[in-house]
Amino acid sequence: MAEISTVVSSIDELAPYRLSDDLLLELVSVTATVEQDPEHAAAGPARVEVFEPLNLIKHQPPGGYPIENRQVRLTCAKSAGVRVGDYIRFRTVP
16 A cells, blocks of 8 residues: 655635535545655556644545546645645555
């Protein structure tokens, strides 16, 4: 299982999205480009899950996110406080 360190390179605002009947969150779309990948796990299509920072772990879907061409696209609550330049750490999902 490879650990992949990333840095957030862009954030796009999305329209508010209803996640449940009683919760309405504004989401941001985050593109994170792989910075370090010692096992070259990001070279081909794979799935990854966040393990740092903790505030993003609870927002990820079951099975993690697809990674392709050394990029991961994910959405998270705007309240998670993600900013350009933040580091996110993933691990590959078997």
